[in-house]
Amino acid sequence: xxxxxxxxxxxxxxxxxxxxxxxxxxxxxxxxxxxxxxxxxxxxxxxxxxxxxxxxxxxxxxxxxxxxxxxxxxxxxxxxxxxxxxxxxxxxxxxxxxxxxxxxxxxxxxxxxxxxxxxxxxxxxxxxxxxxxxxxxxxxxxxxxxxxxxxxxxxxxxxxxxxxxxxxxx
Amino acid sequence: xxxxxxxxxxxxxxxxxxxxxxxxxxxxxxxxxxxxxxxxxxxxxxxxxxxxxxxxxxxxxxxxxxxxxxxxxxxxxxxxxxxxxxxxxxxxxxxxxxxxxxxxxxxxxxxxxxxxxxxxxxxxxxxxxxxxxxxxxxxxxxxxxxxxxxxxxxxxxxxxxxxxxxxxxxxxxxxxxxxxxxxxxxxxxxxxxxxxxxxxxxxxxxxxxxxxxxxxxxxxxxxxxxxxxxxxxxxxxxxxxxxxxxxxxxxxxxxxxxxxxxxxxxxxxxxxxxxxxxxxxxxxxxxxxxxxxxxxxxxxxxxxxxxxxxxxxxxxxxxxxxxxxxxxxxxxxxxxxxxxxxxxxxxxxxxxxxxxxxxxxxxxxxxxxxxxxxxxxxxxxxxxxxxxxxxxxxxxxxxxxxxxxxxxxxxxxxxxxxxxxxxxxxxxxxxxxxxxxxxxxxxxxxxxxxxxxxxxxxxxxxxxxxxxxxxxxxxxxxx
Numbered sequence: 001x002x003x004x005x006x007x008x009x010x011x012x013x014x015x016x017x018x019x020x021x022x023x024x025x026x027x028x029x030x031x032x033x034x035x036x037x038x039x040x041x042x043x044x045x046x047x048x049x050x051x052x053x054x055x056x057x058x059x060x061x062x063x064x065x066x067x068x069x070x071x072x073x074x075x076x077x078x079x080x081x082x083x084x085x086x087x088x089x090x091x092x093x094x095x096x097x098x099x100x101x102x103x104x105x106x107x108x109x110x111x112x113x114x115x116x117x118x119x120x121x122x123x124x125x126x127x128x129x130x131x132x133x134x135x136x137x138x139x140x141x142x143x144x145x146x147x148x149x150x151x152x153x154x155x156x157x158x159x160x161x162x163x164x165x166x167x168x169x170x
Numbered sequence: 171x172x173x174x175x176x177x178x179x180x181x182x183x184x185x186x187x188x189x190x191x192x193x194x195x196x197x198x199x200x201x202x203x204x205x206x207x208x209x210x211x212x213x214x215x216x217x218x219x220x221x222x223x224x225x226x227x228x229x230x231x232x233x234x235x236x237x238x239x240x241x242x243x244x245x246x247x248x249x250x251x252x253x254x255x256x257x258x259x260x261x262x263x264x265x266x267x268x269x270x271x272x273x274x275x276x277x278x279x280x281x282x283x284x285x286x287x288x289x290x291x292x293x294x295x296x297x298x299x300x301x302x303x304x305x306x307x308x309x310x311x312x313x314x315x316x317x318x319x320x321x322x323x324x325x326x327x328x329x330x331x332x333x334x335x336x337x338x339x340x341x342x343x344x345x346x347x348x349x350x351x352x353x354x355x356x357x358x359x360x361x362x363x364x365x366x367x368x369x370x371x372x373x374x375x376x377x378x379x380x381x382x383x384x385x386x387x388x389x390x391x392x393x394x395x396x397x398x399x400x401x402x403x404x405x406x407x408x409x410x411x412x413x414x415x416x417x418x419x420x421x422x423x424x425x426x427x428x429x430x431x432x433x434x435x436x437x438x439x440x441x442x443x444x445x446x447x448x449x450x451x452x453x454x455x456x457x458x459x460x461x462x463x464x465x466x467x468x469x470x471x472x473x474x475x476x477x478x479x480x481x482x483x484x485x486x487x488x489x490x491x492x493x494x495x496x497x498x499x500x501x502x503x504x505x506x507x508x509x510x511x512x513x514x515x516x517x518x519x520x521x522x523x524x525x526x527x528x529x530x531x532x533x534x535x536x537x538x539x540x541x542x543x544x545x546x547x548x549x550x551x552x553x554x555x556x557x558x559x560x561x562x563x564x565x566x567x568x569x570x571x572x573x574x575x576x577x578x579x580x581x582x583x584x585x586x587x588x589x590x591x592x593x594x595x596x597x598x599x600x601x602x603x604x605x606x607x608x609x610x611x612x613x614x615x616x617x618x619x620x621x622x623x624x625x626x627x628x629x630x631x632x633x634x635x636x637x638x639x640x641x642x643x644x645x646x647x648x649x
Contacts, residue, residue, distance in 0.1 A: 107370045113347040143172070144231035145294045148286070151184065152302050155279045158191070159309035162272045 006046055013039035026072050030065065037061040051131045173230040176223070176237045179216040179245060180285050183252075186212025187278035194271025202269050206260045206614070209274045210253055213281070217249040227646065229291070233353055236291040243643035244288030244421045247498055251414045252281040254505050254618045259406040261612035262512050266404060268313045277410060280306035284418035288425075293342045293352040296422045300338070300386065303418060304331050307411050311403040323402025330385065330395040338382025344375030354430040361433045376431055380438065383426075386419035389479060390449040393472045397460075400468035405515055408464055409508030412471045413501045420478060420497060427482070428490065429647045435485065442483050443575060449476030450582035457589050461523050463511055466589060467504070470548060473582060474500055480572070480579050481563045487641065489566035494640035496563060499547070499555035499629050506544040506622035510537055513615050514606055521606065527593055529602030537611060538597045540619050547626045549590040550583050555629030562637065 016039060019032040037060045044053035128136075138146050174181075189212070190205050198204075220242055228237045255277055263269045283303030290296040308331060312324025346352050348371050349360045360366050384392040400408045427438060453473030460466035478496055481489040514521050514530070514537070531538035547554035550561075560583060567576035629636060 107374050110370045113371065114350070141232050142234075142294070144234040145292075145298050148295070148298050148302070151279070151282065152298060152305065155276070155302055155305045155309075158272050158275060158279070159305060162270060162276075162309055163312070163315070165270070 002046065006043065009039050009042045009046065013043070030068050030072060033068070034061050034065055037065075049130060051134055171229070171232070173228060176226075176228055176230045177235065179220040179223070179249070180282055182212055182216040182219065183249075183278055183282045183285065186216075187275045187282065190271055190275045190278065194275075202264065202271070203260060205271050205274050206256050209256045209278060212278065213249045213253045213256070217246060217253070220245045220249060233355060234292045234295045235286065235289050237289065239643040239646045240421075240425065241285075241289035243494055243639065244417065245285045247417060247501060248281055248284040248288070248414060251284075251410070251417070251501055251505065252277060254509075254621065255406060255410045255414070257614045257618040258409065258505070258509050258512050260614045262406050262515075262615075263313075263404070265517060266314060267316075267517075268404060270313075273310070273313060276306045276310050279303075280310070280410070280414065284414055284421075287418040288421035290422065291354045291425070293345065293354070293357075293426075296426070297335075297339060297342060300419075300422070301335065303415060304335065307407070307415060310407040310410070311399060313404050313407065317402070319402035320404065321402075323399045326395055326402075327399045334382050334385030334392070337378050337385070341375045341378030341380075341382060344371055344378065348372045348375065354426065358430045358432075361431070367433060373434070373437060376434060376438065379426065380441065383419055383423040384445065387416050387423060387475050387478075388472050389445050389475045390452045390472065393449070393453075396472055397465045397468045400471070401462055401464045405464065405508060405512045408467075409505055409512065412467065412508065413504050416471065416475060417497045417501060420475075420493070424482070424490075424493065424644070425647065428485075428644070439483055439485065442479050443572070446476050446479035446483055446575060447578045449473065449479060450578055454582045454585040454589075458585065460589070461525075463522055463524050463527075463593070466524065467507060467511070470586065470589075471504065473586060474504075474548075476582070477560065477563055477579060480567050480575055483572055483575060484563075484566040484570035486566055486570045487645070488562060489570060490644045491637055491641035492559065492562035492566050494644055495629075495633070495637050496559040498636065498640075499559040499626065502622045502625040502629070503544045503547040503554070503556055506540065506619060506626060507548060509615060509619050509622060510541040510544070513537065513611055513619075516608075524593055524596060527596045528600040530597040530606060532602045533606055534611070537619075540623050541597065542594050543623055543626060545590040545593055547630070549587045551587075553627070553630045555626045555633070558630055558633040562633075 013036055016032045016036040020029045020036060023029045023032065037056060041053040041056040041061070044050070044056060186209060190208055193201065193205055193208060196204075223237055223242050224239060226237050226242075227239075229235065230237065256274060259273065259277070263273055280303045283299045283301075283306065286295060286299035287303065290299055308324055308328045311327050312320055314320035342352060345357060348366075348369055349357050351357065351360075366372065381392065385395075388396045400412060403411070431438065450473055453469050453471075453476055457466050457469035457473065460469060478493055478500075481493045481496065483489075511522070514527070520526075527541075530541075543554065547556035550556045550559075552558075560579075564576045564579055567573070567579065
């Protein structure tokens with residue numbers, strides 16, 4: 001049962017992702033991107049990572065999509081339609097892509113991520129629940145990255161203000 | 171243990187960045203100099219406290235950050251770079267019409283990121299530090315918003331930087347998947363098992379990390395962004411990133427590869443060998459054809475990353491200490507050379523081609539003398555620091571058994587001599603055709619040049635003490 005759902009969601013996710021990069025109309029691409037996010041969120045739920053699924057939908061399907069749609073609004077979509085995204089790179093790109101894919105398959109066929117790691121994490125989650133476990137870690141072991149991320153956001157905010165500010169009067 | 175007090179230098183830099191932002195709101199015309207002064211005071215204060223942390227072997231925030239001699243050495247270097255950059259910027263950004271208070275704030279925030287690149291002992295810390303410094307520098311690169319070149323530079327840097335961050339992150343994810351932890355100590359522990367060394371997923375992760383760091387330190391073939399970004403950015407920012415970002419990325423690169431991934435040396439040394447050879451040959455050859463001095467210095471910066479890779483390949487005692495030594499020399503001489511470019515450059519990107527330096531010596535003898543010193547040091551001529559640094563690196567390569575690589579390095583330096591000397595020829599062998607500066611050399615820029623020049627010469631005459639410090643710093647990595 002689990003397997004059927006996984007393959008269903010996975011295939012839909014890959015299909016939507018393919019549609020994102022092949023559509024000529026940017027708005028269609030954006031819509032397929034949302035659907036990709038949702039299918040991936042569904043896989044997270046299958047993995048019993050409900051917090052991750054919720055974040056995926058809130059942040060990616062919500063916030064980031066709004067950004068993308070705004071960008072599409074601001075740039076002139078009609079003009080960008082003419083540009084062929086492949087140009088002359090196509091043969092090389094396909095070759096390298098196939099090569100990379102083969103490499104990934106080769107590696108995956110030789111080794112898998114050890115299950116013991118996932119096992120211990122799952123036990124912890126089963127005891128206290130997903131959200132609680134993540135929250136506890138964020139405020140103990142990962143307190144430093146959690147706090148420093150705020151400085152990252154501050155730098156981004158200053159940057160956005162600088163970029164949007166009007167020219168200095170001479 | 172959290173041990174917040176160990177992070178005092180970083181916190182000072184952060185608070186200075188915020189104070190600068192607030193002070194910029196003062197309704198006072200002369201406030202820009204005040205901002206720079208506050209910035210310099212903050213970094214110098216942080217520098218003093220950092221120096222007091224020497225020989226302190228502590229960890230903070232549950233092993234996320236280490237205060238060891240390695241991080242102290244690099245943090246001191248970054249703070250010096252930050253101070254010199256601010257000194258060089260004061261006059262330049264006013265002339266260029268980009269004297270927003272946010273400029274200094276972003277330079278300080280980038281320095282904050284640099285510092286955690288050196289002291290981060292967890293892949294997550296290193297990644298976050300890298301993102302902080304990258305974001306700040308992307309914006310600084312595009313600070314001249316009226317210039318299309320500056321916009322192009324910021325955009326290219328942003329796209330390729332984000333692309334390279336993805337490589338790094340994918341590598342981190344792979345390693346996490348195998349080890350179950352992102353802490354460098356735990357990864358090292360995992361690698362102490364025999365079977366772990368052959369795990370293909372881990373090796374793939376390591377390869378991706380190498381690509382990510384390769385982008386940031388600008389080694390061939392991950393250098394594509396460098397010339398355009400260095401050319402388009404405001405020159406002070408170019409100097410800052412050519413020196414600071416490179417040194418910071420090398421700091422994290424060294425900690426991850428020299429300490430954690432040391433058992434896998436057999437895997438990554440041959441790759442670095444090849445990258446070093448290609449980087450040195452390519453960087454030096456292409457630099458010959460450059461007409462723009464910023465582009466030339468960009469290719470020279472690529473070549474210098476190649477020399478540092480040679481020392482990484484050698485990997486012995488002398489090799490590892492010479493990396494730290496060379497990064498210090500490289501920072502000083504490069505900041506100096508860019509400093510002269512900054513002083514000579516006029517608005518609207520005038521005076522940036524190499525032939526513009528025609529006859530500079532007859533109008534500004536001191537400036538030309540300083541430029542010659544920095545260029546000779548970059549080329550590796552005694553008695554400058556650049557010579558000693560290269561000497562250490564190549565002798566480390568020879569004693570490590572990498573004679574071929576040492577020969578490539580020496581040949582590369584010989585090619586480099588041509589394009590460095592060409593500028594000196596232009597400065598001294600031609601008659602001046604025009605006025606270079608609109609006024610006297612600005613005081614703060616001159617101060618920065620004096621500091622870098624003295625440093626370059628001192629490192630060339632008495633290298634032993636600093637080499638000893640470098641040796642002491644890197645031999646305690648991870649202990």
